[in-house]
Amino acid sequence: MEYKRLTMLCGHYGTGKTNVAVNLALDLKKQYTSVAVADLDIVNPYFRTKDSEADFAASGIELICSRYANTNLDIPALPENLYRITEDRETKMILDIGGDDSGAIVLGRLAPAILAENDYEMLTVINKYRPLTPDVESTIEVLREIEAASKIPFTGIVNNSNLGEETTPEDVLASVRYAENVASAMGIPVVMTTVKADLYAKLAGKIPGLFPLQLQKKYY
Amino acid sequence: MAEKVLMKGNEAIAEAAILAGCRHYFGYPITPQTEIAAYMAKKMPKIGGTFLQAESEVAAINMVYGVASTGMRVMTSSSSPGISLKSEGLSYLAGADLPALVVNVQRGGPGLGGIQPSQSDYFQATRGGGHGDYHMIVLAPASVQEMASLTVKGFELADKYRMTSMILADGTMGQMMEPVSLDFEASQTVEKPWATTGTKMSRPHNIVNSLFLQPDELEKYNFERYERYKRIEETEAMCEEYMMDDAEICVAAFGIAARVSKNAVDEARKMGIKVGLIRPITVWPFPKAAFAKAADKVKAFISVELSMGQMIEDVKLATSCKKPVFLCNRAGGMIPAPEQVLASIKEAAEIGGAN
Numbered sequence: 251m252e253y254k255r256l257t258m259l260c261g262h263y264g265t266g267k268t269n270v271a272v273n274l275a276l277d278l279k280k281q282y283t284s285v286a287v288a289d290l291d292i293v294n295p296y297f298r299t300k301d302s303e304a305d306f307a308a309s310g311i312e313l314i315c316s317r318y319a320n321t322n323l324d325i326p327a328l329p330e331n332l333y334r335i336t337e338d339r340e341t342k343m344i345l346d347i348g349g350d351d352s353g354a355i356v357l358g359r360l361a362p363a364i365l366a367e368n369d370y371e372m373l374t375v376i377n378k379y380r381p382l383t384p385d386v387e388s389t390i391e392v393l394r395e396i397e398a399a400s401k402i403p404f405t406g407i408v409n410n411s412n413l414g415e416e417t418t419p420e421d422v423l424a425s426v427r428y429a430e431n432v433a434s435a436m437g438i439p440v441v442m443t444t445v446k447a448d449l450y451a452k453l454a455g456k457i458p459g460l461f462p463l464q465l466q467k468k469y470y
Numbered sequence: 471m472a473e474k475v476l477m478k479g480n481e482a483i484a485e486a487a488i489l490a491g492c493r494h495y496f497g498y499p500i501t502p503q504t505e506i507a508a509y510m511a512k513k514m515p516k517i518g519g520t521f522l523q524a525e526s527e528v529a530a531i532n533m534v535y536g537v538a539s540t541g542m543r544v545m546t547s548s549s550s551p552g553i554s555l556k557s558e559g560l561s562y563l564a565g566a567d568l569p570a571l572v573v574n575v576q577r578g579g580p581g582l583g584g585i586q587p588s589q590s591d592y593f594q595a596t597r598g599g600g601h602g603d604y605h606m607i608v609l610a611p612a613s614v615q616e617m618a619s620l621t622v623k624g625f626e627l628a629d630k631y632r633m634t635s636m637i638l639a640d641g642t643m644g645q646m647m648e649p650v651s652l653d654f655e656a657s658q659t660v661e662k663p664w665a666t667t668g669t670k671m672s673r674p675h676n677i678v679n680s681l682f683l684q685p686d687e688l689e690k691y692n693f694e695r696y697e698r699y700k701r702i703e704e705t706e707a708m709c710e711e712y713m714m715d716d717a718e719i720c721v722a723a724f725g726i727a728a729r730v731s732k733n734a735v736d737e738a739r740k741m742g743i744k745v746g747l748i749r750p751i752t753v754w755p756f757p758k759a760a761f762a763k764a765a766d767k768v769k770a771f772i773s774v775e776l777s778m779g780q781m782i783e784d785v786k787l788a789t790s791c792k793k794p795v796f797l798c799n800r801a802g803g804m805i806p807a808p809e810q811v812l813a814s815i816k817e818a819a820e821i822g823g824a825n
Binding site: 412 | 512649726730805
């Protein structure tokens with residue numbers, strides 16, 4: 251995928267923004283030397299970009315993150331070097347934003363500088379199989395709330411429709427029309443459809459912009 | 471196959487409660503259960519229900535008391551420190567014989583503790599928690615699907631026995647995402663002739679109360695309540711048995727600890743160790759019969775817990791200490807790894823085998 255200087259990931263919570271952010275950061279690093287990922291989640295203290303800190307360090311990706319993330323201190327803190335995001339224009343960045351409008355509010359203060367620089371993608375991650383966004387209407391309602399809070403209009407959609415480990419190729423195929431309908435109602439393109447890596451081969455060629463995701467491991 | 475959605479455990483509780491006919495939610499935010507309140511805040515206004523963020527946990531549980539008195543399905547949710555705050559109200563609900571659903575998505579303690587998962591409120595949940603002689607029906611889900619199904623079950627049992635049902639989950643269960651089918655049959659309801667719904671001048675007043683100053687009267691209610699508890703212990707205990715048929719070692723674990731333990735049991739079986747698992751689904755009533763039966767054939771028990779060892783006492787009581795019971799635990803928000811459980815199984819196989 252071709253990247254602008256800033257790629258922002260916003261959306262309804264639990265759609266998979268962080269998993270997508272981690273994978274995009276690793277993909278971005280293949281193309282550019284100076285890459286950073288920013289964990290700006292002020293909503294959820296669990297399942298953060300910071301969980302992949304070791305992978306980022308091994309790949310030479312810088313992590314911009316509140317020092318209180320993953321410390322058990324449950325406060326909506328932002329990194330002290332927040333303004334590097336808009337001031338360090340030599341670094342390509344992925345921004346992982348917290349869920350819903352309450353998470354997107356973080357972007358509000360950065361919006362004037364981001365819009366002035368005008369080198370960004372504002373992506374929303376959507377998942378048809380989340381209970382509060384099963385159709386176009388309910389999805390767009392959430393996306394409009396996010397745009398109002400972030401003060402940045404969306405430029406593209408990441409279709410990450412999945413049922414976790416039980417996701418079948420048919421589930422993904424059944425989500426394509428949903429994603430296209432959300433996209434056309436918003437007047438923006440579907441930039442990619444993300445699938446867990448083991449489904450990639452079964453779906454390659456059937457869906458445009460297919461992107462394989464490596465998921466975090468769990469032992470329970 | 472029913473259509474599935476991908477849900478967090480907390481969301482599954484909230485949606486299942488709505489499907490069970492609950493239209494009144496009162497709560498106060500605390501990690502790691504805040505998504506329940508957030509979900510209710512979004513959904514309740516759209517379906518004519520009430521979501522109210524109270525000024526404190528104490529206020530929320532007393533609002534639950536109020537709605538429960540009218541016979542409508544009502545719930546609150548919190549995490550460990552918040553449940554302690556609600557404990558006075560839990561005792562009042564028991565004293566007034568009111569049905570309600572209370573969710574505890576446990577975090578590490580004591581005190582303010584941390585925000586990582588824990589099972590260290592087991593004593594508090596299974597022994598009542600507040601003052602006085604009483605129990606709650608305590609359901610311990612081990613998957614997001616069970617977060618939903620046991621919520622529905624919890625409302626039904628609460629109505630049936632006029633008492634509080636508690637969902638005893640933990641931070642992992644609340645936060646993890648799994649596919650869920652919400653295709654439940656219509657939730658069973660019961661008549662509530664005791665509810666304070668207005669006499670319409672056609673019947674005597676119903677009174678909901680937990681104050682009884684005459685000791686003989688208060689004693690009578692306590693004895694009656696414990697007759698009911700006895701019936702519940704005889705009929706409502708639930709557990710899952712896994713590979714217990716030929717087991718020589720029995721692992722006891724609920725919730726997240728059972729999921730980890732299951733992986734360890736599978737690994738031990740590959741090594742030829744005959745081990746099984748009993749997973750209590752109700753921790754009150756405790757599935758005593760399953761453990762008593764196991765005590766006659768296994769050599770040892772291992773209680774795997776995210777606490778300093780609380781359920782282990784119920785395992786010892788249920789088995790009359792016939793066989794050794796070992797503890798395999800982490801505390802403070804840590805989760806035992808399958809390797810730690812496997813090491814305990816190997817150790818128990820050696821020690822238990824020598825007995």
